[in-house]
Amino acid sequence: MKTNVNLQPYNSFGFKATAKHFVEINDVNDLLELIKTPEFKTEKHLILSGGNNILFTNDCFDGLVILMNTKGIEVIHEDGDDVIVRAQAGEDWPEFVKQMVAKGFYGVENLAHIPGKVGAAPVQNIGAYGMELKDSFLQCEAMDLATGKTRIFTNEACCFGYRESIFKHELKGLYIITSVDFQLTKKSDLKLEYGNIKTYLEQNDIVHPSLQQLHDAICAIRDSKLPDVKQLGSAGSFFKNPVVDKAQFDTLQQAYPTIPHYDEPDGRVKVPAGWLIEKAGWKGWRDEHVGVYEKQALVLVHYGGGRGQDIVNLSQRIQKSVEEKFGIRISPEVNFD
Ligand code: EPU
Secondary structure, three states, X not given: OEEEEEOHHHOOOOOOOEEEEEEEEOOHXXXXXXXXXXXXXXXOEEEEOOOOOEEOOOOEEEEEEEEEOOOOEEEEEEEOOEEEEEEEOOOEHHHHHHHHHHOOOEOOHHHOOOOOEHHHOOOOOOEEOOEEHHHOEEEEEEEEOOOOOEEEEEOHHHOOEOOEOHHXXXXXXXXXXXXXXXXXXXXXXXXXXXXXXXXXXXXXXXXXXXXXXXXXXXXHHHHHHOOOOOOOEEEEEOEOXXXXXXXXXXXXXXXXXXXXXXXXXXXXXXXXXXXHHHHOOOOOOEOOOEEEOOOXXXXXXXXXXXXXXXXXXXXXXXXXXXXXXXXXXOOEOOEEO
């Protein structure tokens, strides 16, 4: 265990924050040892994975940061076209997707290029291009931090929703996900419906894409819209897309006939927060340290030299102005420490 560790390399926003205690877990047995330590028992703790969805709002994290770094990817079951793959929590998510695509396993390709680690993926049920983690999630193993016992969480037990799971709510901070099992298939099953995918493939004269071509297309689409976190600090989408009731949407659509939207199964309508923020005039806005990404208004960026609080202030100003203009309250997808 280390003390006074600079967390700047461990959060994709690149904010400076010092962890009072910091420990890196390379083996699940290290976790069992850790939970017996006085630091673990007395200090508040934060489980850090890739650090791609966290905003440090203070200069010091007054507790214990646990960085998950366990490795390993293996096929644990194969039956005809069906494959079950187990990945340890510390595996890099985009690398995991690349490996599955290279093996010809379908089921996670639309989630290509999302920065982060495997263990964090179920926590917020990552999603992109018409696919969510829950679609290929079979089960995960997690450690109860009070007892050290492991528990299996089935897909149902995780209570997945749009960027939601039980690990963000009832069980927040109580369990650490140690590995995830994915139900994949060797049978071609590509999801191409999401608007940009078809357009991109058409523009590149790809009529019948292979699994690899779809993976590469998604990487290219993401690169064209989202900042590379190695170059510019961000946490991907900062807000969730709000869901409004049909009557409110109809009023909005009368005022803005071209408003993009997605119908929800329950009759409500999801509206892209990026569109609302752009229409409220924020796209490309910046001050010295932070701003709104010029190619995708849903992404808040850190140009360097700023503090987490700058992003908090900016996000509150955006929330207020979107609410004043459209009567819709947008809420953050990113976790605040
Ligand atoms: N739009 C604008 N202006 C903007 C941004 C978007 O008008 O500045 C419009 C677009 O033209 C489009 C619509 O909003 O009509 C949706 O935009 P986009 O396809 O870029 O997706 P999004 O809804 O903004 C969501 C996810 C992303 C994911 C993409 C692609 C959320 C919060 N975000 O963004 O996930 O990559 O769809 O599937 O659901 C993330 O969670 O970190 C993330 C990047």
